[in-house]
Amino acid sequence: MTDLTRAKWRKSRRSTNSGGNCVEVANTLDAVRDSKNPQGPVLTCAPAALGAFLAGVKSGRLD
Template identity: 45%
Template sequence: MTRTFDHSAATWRKSSFSGPDNECVEVADGVAGVLPVRDSKDPLGPSLVFTHEAWGAFVAAVRAGEFGVGG
């Protein structure tokens, strides 16, 4: 399923885990049914759009160390 949204109307926020060089991701809150994610270094570039369930599963996997990071 492909979902689109208006990037220009989105309010983006940086991850609280942003590094000193601003190497992080940004998310747009308040987009119905999905969670858009983009690279903070390329705000005009593409974004990935996840369902809340898919994003939650990804975050849980990172926290569980399934990608060799997190915990």
């Protein structure tokens, strides 16, 4: 697993400042977290699995 203490996080382009559902992805592409709770839990996985997960989210299959 990657050391996430030095990771750079990028917020989704669809995020707003109005309290909606927002995620951030680490520059290592193996972790996501809730942008409203950056000190909270982090979901980690293999980069290829993260790509499949994000594709599922974007398509609405995981709503």
